[in-house]
Amino acid sequence: xxxxxxxxxxxxxxxxxxxxxxxxxxxxxxxxxxxxxxxxxxxxxxxxxxxxxxxxxxxxxxxxxxxxxxxxxxxxxxxxxxxxxxxxxxxxxxxxxxxxxxxxxxxxxxxxxxxxxxxxxxxxxxxxxxxxxxxxxxxxxxxxxxxxxxxxxxxxxxxxxxxxxxxxxxxxxxxxxxxxxxxxxxxxxxxxxxxxxxxxxxxxxxxxxxxxxxxxxxxxxxxxxxxxxxxxxxxxxxxxxxxxxxxxxxxxxxxxxxxxxxxxxxxxxxxxxxxxxxxxxxxxxxxxxxxxxxxxxxxxxxxxxxxxxxxxxxxxxxxxxxxxxxxxxxxxxxxxxxxxxxxxxxxxxxxxxxxxxxxxxxxxxxxxxxxxxxxxxxxxxxxxxxxxxxxxxxxxxxxxxxxxxxxxxxxxxxxxxxxxxxxxxxxxxxxxxxxxxxxxxxxxxxxxxxxxxxxxxxxxxxxxxxxxxxxxxxxxxxxxxxxxxxxxxxxxxxxxxxxxxxxxxxxxxxxxxxxxxxxxxxxxxxxxxxxxxxxxxxxxxxxxxxxxxxxxxxxxxxxxxxxxxxxxxxxxx
Numbered sequence: 001x002x003x004x005x006x007x008x009x010x011x012x013x014x015x016x017x018x019x020x021x022x023x024x025x026x027x028x029x030x031x032x033x034x035x036x037x038x039x040x041x042x043x044x045x046x047x048x049x050x051x052x053x054x055x056x057x058x059x060x061x062x063x064x065x066x067x068x069x070x071x072x073x074x075x076x077x078x079x080x081x082x083x084x085x086x087x088x089x090x091x092x093x094x095x096x097x098x099x100x101x102x103x104x105x106x107x108x109x110x111x112x113x114x115x116x117x118x119x120x121x122x123x124x125x126x127x128x129x130x131x132x133x134x135x136x137x138x139x140x141x142x143x144x145x146x147x148x149x150x151x152x153x154x155x156x157x158x159x160x161x162x163x164x165x166x167x168x169x170x171x172x173x174x175x176x177x178x179x180x181x182x183x184x185x186x187x188x189x190x191x192x193x194x195x196x197x198x199x200x201x202x203x204x205x206x207x208x209x210x211x212x213x214x215x216x217x218x219x220x221x222x223x224x225x226x227x228x229x230x231x232x233x234x235x236x237x238x239x240x241x242x243x244x245x246x247x248x249x250x251x252x253x254x255x256x257x258x259x260x261x262x263x264x265x266x267x268x269x270x271x272x273x274x275x276x277x278x279x280x281x282x283x284x285x286x287x288x289x290x291x292x293x294x295x296x297x298x299x300x301x302x303x304x305x306x307x308x309x310x311x312x313x314x315x316x317x318x319x320x321x322x323x324x325x326x327x328x329x330x331x332x333x334x335x336x337x338x339x340x341x342x343x344x345x346x347x348x349x350x351x352x353x354x355x356x357x358x359x360x361x362x363x364x365x366x367x368x369x370x371x372x373x374x375x376x377x378x379x380x381x382x383x384x385x386x387x388x389x390x391x392x393x394x395x396x397x398x399x400x401x402x403x404x405x406x407x408x409x410x411x412x413x414x415x416x417x418x419x420x421x422x423x424x425x426x427x428x429x430x431x432x433x434x435x436x437x438x439x440x441x442x443x444x445x446x447x448x449x450x451x452x453x454x455x456x457x458x459x460x461x462x463x464x465x466x467x468x469x470x471x472x473x474x475x476x477x478x479x480x481x482x483x484x485x486x487x488x489x490x491x492x493x494x495x496x497x498x499x500x501x502x503x504x505x506x507x508x509x510x511x512x513x514x515x516x517x518x519x520x521x522x523x524x525x526x527x528x529x530x531x532x533x534x535x536x537x538x539x540x541x542x543x544x545x546x547x548x549x550x551x552x553x554x555x556x557x558x559x560x561x562x563x564x565x566x567x568x569x570x571x572x573x
Contacts, residue, residue, distance in 0.1 A: 004146050004147050004149070005146075006024060006144040006145060006146060007021075007023060007024060007027050007038065007145045007146060007147065008021040008022050008023040008024050008027060008088065008144075008145045009021065009022055009024070009142045009143070009144060009145070010040060010138075010139055010140070010141060010142060010143045010145065011087075011141065011142075012141075013090075013138055014138065015135070015136070015137065015138055018052065018089055018090055018091045018092065018507060019040065019049065019089070019090040019091075019092065019138060019139070020087060020088075020089060020090075021040075021087060021088045021089075021090055021145050022057070022085055022086075022087055023085060023086040023087065023088060025080060025082070025085070027086070028086075029054055029056065029086030029088075032051060032054045032086070032088050033051070033174065033175060034051060034052060034053065034054070034510065034511055034514040035050065035051065035174055035511050035514065035515075035522075035533035036050075036051040036173075036174065036175055037049070037050060037051070037147075037148040037152075037153075037173055037176075037532075038050075038051055038088075038090060038145050038146065038147060038148055039145070039146050039147075039148050039149070039152055040090065040092070040139045040143050040144070040145050040146075041139070041143060041144055041146065042095075042139030042140060042143050043139075043140060043143075044097060045095045045096065045097045045133075045137075045139075046095065046096055046097070046152070047092045047094075047095045047135065047138075047139055048092070048093050048094045048095070048096070048148065048152060048156055048530065049090040049091060049092045049093060050090065050091050050093055050507075050511065050530075050531065050532075050533070051088055051089070051090055052089050052090065052091045052507040052508075052510055052511055053088070053089035053507075053510060054086065054087070054088050054089070055086070055087045055088075055089070056084070056085075056086060056087070057084070057085050057086070057087050058083060058084050058085075059082065059083045059084075059085075060083060063079065063083050063084065088145075089507070090145070091507045091508075092135040092138065093135065093530035093531065094132055094133065094134065094135060094156060094529060094530050095132075095133050095134075095135050095136075095137075096131060096132050096133065096155060096156075097131055097133070132155065132156070132529065148173075148176070150176075150178050153173070153176070153178045153179075153180070154178075156529055156530065157179070157180050157181050157528065157529070157532070158181045158183070159179065159181060160179060160181055165183055165185065166183065166184040166185050166216040166217075166218050167181035167182070167183060167184070168181060168182050168184050168209075168212035168213075168215075168216055168218075169181050169537060170182050170208070170209070170212075170485075170523065170534060170536065170537060171521070171534030171535050171536040171537050172534060172535050172537075173532070173533070173534060173535070174520065174533055174534070174535050180523075180528075180532055180534045182209075182212075182483070182523070182527045182528060183527050183528070184212060184213055184216050184218035184219075184527070185218060186482075186483075186526050186527045187209075187213075187218070187482075187483055187526070187527035188213060188218050188219040188427050188429050188462060189427070189457065189462065189482075189526075190457055190462055190480070190481075190482025190483070190526050191452070191453050191457070191462045191463040191464070191465070191480055191481055191482060192462070192463070192464050192465070192481060192482055192483040192484070192485070192525070192526075192527070193435070193464070193465045193466075193467065193470065193478075193481045193483075193484050193485070194206055194209070194464070194465070194466045194467075194485045194486075194487075195466075195467055195468070195470045195484065195485070195486045195487065195489065195494070195498060196468060196486060196487025196488055196489060196521070197468050197487070197488055197489055197490060197491075197494075198468050199237070199517065200487035200488050200517055200518065201237075201487060201518055201519055201536070202466050202468070202487060203227075203229050203230075203234065203466070204244075204536075204539045205485065205487070205521065205536055206230070206431065206464070206466055207229075207230060207234075207244075207246075207247070207539050208536070208537050208539050208543070209464070209485075210223065210230065210247060210379075210431065210464075211247065211250060211251075211543075211547055212547070213429065214247065214250075214251050214254060214255070214379055215251075215547045215548065218427070219426070219427040219428060219429045219462075220374055220377055220378070220379055220426045220427065220428050220429070221379040221380070221428075221429050221430075221431065222370070222374060222379075222380050222382070222404065222428060222429070222430045222431070223247075223379070223380065223381045223382065223430075223431040224382050224384075224393070224396075224397045224400075224430070224431065224432050224433070225381050225382060225383045225384065226384055226388050226393050226433045226434065227384075227388055227433070228264075228265075228268065228383045228384065228385060228388070229246070230246055230247055230381050230431075231246045231247060231248050231255070231257040231270065231273075231381035231383050232246040232248050232249060232257065232268065232269070232270040232271075232273075233245055233246045233249065233268075234246060244539055244540070245544060246381075247379065247381060248270075248271075248381065250544060250547070251379070254377075254378065254379055255378070255379045255380075255381060256274065256373050256378045256379070256380050256381070257270060257272070257273040257274065257380075257381045257383060258273065258274045258275075258276040258366070258369070258370060258380060258381070258382050258383070259273045259274070259275060259276060259382075259383040259384075259385060260276050260277075260356065260357035260382065260383065260384050260385060260387050260392070260396060261356055261357070261383070261384060261385025261386050261387050262275050262385075263385075264385030264386045265383055265385055268385075270383075273383065274366075274369065275366070276357060276366045276369075276370075276382065277357050277358070277359050277362050277364075277366055278357055278358060278359070278362070278366070278367075278395075278396060278399055278400075279358075279359045279360065279361050279362040280315070280317040280318050280321075280352070280358065280359075280360055280361075281314040281315050281317070281318065281361065282314075282362075282367070282399050282403075283317060283352070283395070283399060284309070284399075284402070285302065285305045285306055285309055286398075286402070286446060286447070286448075287395055287398045287399055287402070288302065288305060289302060289443065289446045289447075290394055290395070290398050290438065290443055290446065290447050291390075291391055291394050291395050291398075294390055294391040294394070295348045295349070295351060295391070296348065297345065297348060298341065298344070300338055300341040301341045301342075301344055301345040301348070303341070304337050304338055304341045304342045304345060305345055307335055307336070307337050308320055308337075308342070308345075311331075311335060317349060317352075318360055318361075320342070320345065320346050320349065321346060321349065321350065321353075323342075323346065325343070328342050328343060328346075351391075352395070355387060355391075355392055355395075356386070356387055357387060357392070357396065367399075367400055367403050370382075370400065370404075371403070371404065371407055374404075374426070374428060375426075377426060382396070382397075382400065384396070390434065390437060393433075393434065394437055394438065397432060397438070397449075398438070398447060398448055398449070401430060401448045401449060401452070402448045404428070404430070404461070405448050405451065405452060405459075405461070408425055408428065408459050408460060408461050409459055411423070411425040411459075411460075412425055412458070412459040412460055424460075425459075425460045426460070427460050427462075428460060428461045428462070429461075429462050429463070429464050430449075430452065430461065430462070430463050430464070431463075431464040431465075431466065432449065432463065432464075432465055432466070433466045433467070434467065435449075435463075435465035435466065435467040435473060436467050436469045436470070436471075436472030436473050437472075438450070439453065439465070439472075439473045439474055439477045440472050440473065440474060441474045441475070444473075444474035444476070444477050449463060450474070450477060453465075453477045453480050453481075454476065454477065454480055462482075465481070468494075469491075469494060470489075470494050470497040470498055471491065471493035471494045471496065471497040473497065475497075475500055478497055478500045478501075479500055479501045481525070482525050482526035482527065483523070483524070483525035483526050483527040483528065484498055484523070484524055484525050485521050485522075485523050486498050486512060486521060486522045486523075487515065487520065487521045488512075488515045488516070488517050488520070489512065495509060495512060495513070498512070502524065508522065508524070508531055511531075511533055515533070519535055519536050519538070520533065520534070520535055520536065521533070521534055521536050
């Protein structure tokens with residue numbers, strides 16, 4: 001491995017505040033960009049660092065009081081690097097030490113090595129194993145700073161063709177053509193979040209990640225597609241109209257689409273989507289608690305809903321909607337209900353009958369179809385079509401997720417009892433948009449998604465939350481988010497929420513604030529060994545080719561027909 005030219009020397013620093021580097025005279029401060037990766041070669045270890053700030057310094061206050069004239073280029077050159085200089089602030093993220101064949105780190109002090117000879121030792125051992133460690137010390141004065149090399153990135157982030165891990169390239173550093181990989185096994189074992197203000201490309205980044213989990217078979221996915229962007233195709237942002245392929249087109253044999261609005265789905269030209277309906281007897285009081293704001297339900301109405309549920313069982317909504325005023329009066333006298341609250345509840349629940357996917361009764365168990373597809377390893381996209389308002393979205397997702405929760409709890413308990421590998425449930429990742437609606441402090445403990453975020457990791461279910469308002473998510477839930485992928489945010493409350501429970505948050509805040517509005521993100525958490533700013537992978541024709549997916553339009557008609565028929569047969573249709 002070749003070392004590049006040194007960029008500067010460490011002049012001061014601490015473990016908590018980071019390192020201060022004085023740039024060498026031949027290095028322009030304009031080449032130092034926030035989010036750039038640098039390495040500091042100490043006497044024993046190599047420190048992998050992120051650049052968090054740049055500044056200008058002067059050796060004397062007289063220069064500031066009497067700066068050279070703009071036309072006096074000679075004096076400016078004389079002062080450059082001596083009287084005036086640039087500095088960079090670095091935040092050490094990891095340290096690694098080349099090991100000898102015996103596995104013990106080089107001890108430059110015991111061998112009397114100076115900084116120069118330790119550089120040579122590291123270069124000579126470029127193929128030797130290294131030990132990645134959290135940063136618990138800092139390099140000495142005048143340690144040299146270099147651009148991070150490709151080998152440094154491979155040591156830290158791995159590579160896609162690693163046979164021992166399911167690595168997936170999420171992007172590249174903002175100033176290098178080196179892949180940055182996520183460990184998908186670690187990614188799916190905890191709940192994760194994709195955050196960013198509107199227009200920063202959250203949906204495109206979500207499609208990239210979902211494609212990776214499908215290709216690498218890291219988990220089976222259930223995607224609640226509020227705006228019909230993930231299943232078949234989506235509109236690409238830009239001046240000219242164009243579309244990008246959805247997951248069904250990229251993985252036709254592995255992705256199944258269910259739709260809550262069959263007519264809208266057919267108008268969009270989606271092929272082979274399955275209808276999905278929900279009946280009133282599948283809606284419980286807990287589901288109404290989630291949408292109480294959309295239905296304008298009072299606390300008294302919800303309390304009377306519990307009384308009705310206890311009296312009439314699963315069919316309580318159907319029974320309520322048929323009650324007359326006299327029957328409501330008789331019920332309240334015998335069951336200690338409140339007539340005005342029950343009448344208000346009846347009036348407001350009539351709004352649910354206007355939703356296209358709601359039925360008084362469903363002879364077919366559509367939610368059971370989704371569970372069967374997931375059990376067979378199919379990735380399921382639930383499209384909402386024109387039913388994408390918050391009431392429709394929140395009600396349907398909660399109803400479906402509650403049944404999946406109950407199903408997976410049973411499976412996990414059976415596996416824990418038998419210890420039989422064949423009984424182990426497949427890892428399931430549920431993707432939801434507008435997550436703060438489900439996980440805000442007032443409802444997070446009542447909704448099934450709050451339960452999944454806090455407890456379901458041990459039951460092999462995790463969340464992928466996509467949101468532009470992370471400050472609206474309950475702090476306890478945010479603390480359970482394992483990996484956070486964050487595009488540009490402007491609101492201070494949202495930025496504070498992203499760094500809940502994260503050490504060194506102050507330096508990372510400045511990095512997040514300097515992101516471009518498109519195709520850049522800060523990644524930190526469980527699936528990556530250190531925070532990293534990436535130029536996110538483009539979701540385009542090159543991506544389709546890279547993941548090896550066969551696009552629907554490129555498939556011959558006969559295999560396409562057989563794949564569709566097989567999917568329908570698997571679901572008992």
